[in-house]
Amino acid sequence: xxxxxxxxxxxxxxxxxxxxxxxxxxxxxxxxxxxxxxxxxxxxxxxxxxxxxxxxxxxxxxxxxxxxxxxxxxxxxxxxxxxxxxxxxxxxxxxxxxxxxxxxxxxxxxxxxxxxxxxxxxxxxxxxxxxxxxxxxxxxxxxxxxxxxxxxxxxxxxxxxxxxxxxxxxxxxxxxxxxxxxxxxxxxxxxxxxxxxxxxxxxxxxxxxxxxxxxxxxxxxxxxxxxxxxxxxxxxxxxxxxxxxxxxxxxxxxxxxxxxxxxxxxxxxxxxxxxxxxxxxxxxxxxxxxxxxxxxxxxxxxxxxxxxxxxxxxxxxxxxxxxxxxxxxxxxxxxxxxxxxxxxxxxxxxxxxxxxxxxxxxxxxxxxxxxxxxxxxxxxxxxxxxxxxxxxxxxxxxxxxxxxx
Ligand code: HEM
Numbered sequence: 506x507x508x509x510x511x512x513x514x515x516x517x518x519x520x521x522x523x524x525x526x527x528x529x530x531x532x533x534x535x536x537x538x539x540x541x542x543x544x545x546x547x548x549x550x551x552x553x554x555x556x557x558x559x560x561x562x563x564x565x566x567x568x569x570x571x572x573x574x575x576x577x578x579x580x581x582x583x584x585x586x587x588x589x590x591x592x593x594x595x596x597x598x599x600x601x602x603x604x605x606x607x608x609x610x611x612x613x614x615x616x617x618x619x620x621x622x623x624x625x626x627x628x629x630x631x632x633x634x635x636x637x638x639x640x641x642x643x644x645x646x647x648x649x650x651x652x653x654x655x656x657x658x659x660x661x662x663x664x665x666x667x668x669x670x671x672x673x674x675x676x677x678x679x680x681x682x683x684x685x686x687x688x689x690x691x692x693x694x695x696x697x698x699x700x701x702x703x704x705x706x707x708x709x710x711x712x713x714x715x716x717x718x719x720x721x722x723x724x725x726x727x728x729x730x731x732x733x734x735x736x737x738x739x740x741x742x743x744x745x746x747x748x749x750x751x752x753x754x755x756x757x758x759x760x761x762x763x764x765x766x767x768x769x770x771x772x773x774x775x776x777x778x779x780x781x782x783x784x785x786x787x788x789x790x791x792x793x794x795x796x797x798x799x800x801x802x803x804x805x806x807x808x809x810x811x812x813x814x815x816x817x818x819x820x821x822x823x824x825x826x827x828x829x830x831x832x833x834x835x836x837x838x839x840x841x842x843x844x845x846x847x848x849x850x851x852x853x854x855x856x857x858x859x860x861x862x863x864x865x866x867x868x869x870x871x872x873x874x875x876x877x878x879x880x881x882x883x884x885x886x887x888x889x890x891x892x893x894x895x896x897x898x899x900x901x902x903x904x905x906x907x908x909x910x
Contacts, residue, residue, distance in 0.1 A: 731834075
């Protein structure tokens with residue numbers, strides 16, 4: 506492939522050791538965008554990749570790339586270049602020079618003056634990278650990185666599903682998240698090309714102490730989620746490890762992404778009672794049905810007027826640990842809208858979750874939800890993907906390096 510030399514040369518200029526163009530202003534702009542009380546930047550390097558246990562930022566820009574080179578050396582160089590660039594971006598620096606004479610600028614420039622805005626870039630590897638005869642990586646495929654089954658009611662579109670490499674860019678500022686994806690696409694070319702992307706807002710909460718945000722259905726989302734500081738829950742439910750994962754995935758996690766279209770017209774036409782029955786929670790307070798406060802424990806056995814307070818097909822019942830062998834997942838999803846076209850509103854949930862083993866967590870849970878969830882009347886799963894997110898990298902290393910060891 507002739508593209509390889511070009512790619513490595515370009516990745517070298519763009520990602521590594523490039524001198525900044527005059528006026529980049531990264532350092533002095535670093536704090537301008539930080540919400541009060543929160544750090545402006547989240548370190549890229551560390552034991553775990555950022556963007557998993559990180560308290561969710563306001564915005565996501567999600568990208569799936571397809572690798573078009575068939576050389577394992579190119580794949581390795583691409584992952585190295587992505588990490589080097591992500592480290593610069595998350596500290597608020599441009600990926601490369603903004604002034605380059607007659608050549609196009611290396612960094613596209615739309616974040617000059619914005620600061621890092623708590624940007625995190627989380628990298629994932631899709632199952633297709635491990636296909637026999639492709640890169641010679643089939644023996645390295647982690648057992649939990651299965652191809653997802655087709656669930657009841659799925660109407661998946663291939664063009665907005667799957668992908669070889671995932672880039673989850675989250676930030677407090679949508680332009681900062683977009684810029685990361687924009688520049689990583691340029692950097693990845695021509696070894697890899699974008700397959701699909703989607704921007705989202707309105708995060709699922711994974712912390713306490715701040716009001717739980719609402720999704721576009723008006724319900725609080727994240728109430729019963731795993732919280733960022735719950736180390737024991739992360740160790741048990743989120744971080745990959747032995748025996749099911751290979752050593753190079755230790756401290757990583759498996760990400761499942763679903764693009765779930767919400768039929769808003771239909772949802773908006775049902776009563777508040779019916780909306781609350783669907784989730785099993787009160788809309789305004791967020792309390793489980795039959796309780797008063799958002800964080801009141803969920804009592805799935807509670808009976809009111811001779812009927813279960815929480816319907817047998819309510820979303821929170823079918824997704825609960827009690828119905829899933831005690832399993833939980835870390836939800837880190839967002840709402841999205843793709844405008845109105847042909848008179849119909851397009852919008853829904855970019856559902857993102859992390860776990861130690863999707864075979865024991867997402868798959869059985871989604872199998873139950875797909876069959877019974879009252880919410881299905883209002884939703885359509887149109888995109889789907891699964892990725893192995895390796896552990897974090899140390900300085901001088903890159904995310905995914907262990908795959909080639
Ligand atoms: C359009 C799609 C979806 C919407 C709007 C949605 C919304 C919600 C809401 C409002 C809650 C209650 C508050 C909370 O604890 O966060 C909730 C809980 C939950 N959802 Fe979803 N959800 C969706 C899809 C999914 C999917 C695909 C899964 C996993 C397969 C899932 C798993 C869960 C879990 C595990 C809980 C917590 C259950 C518990 O109380 O233990 N959700 N969701």
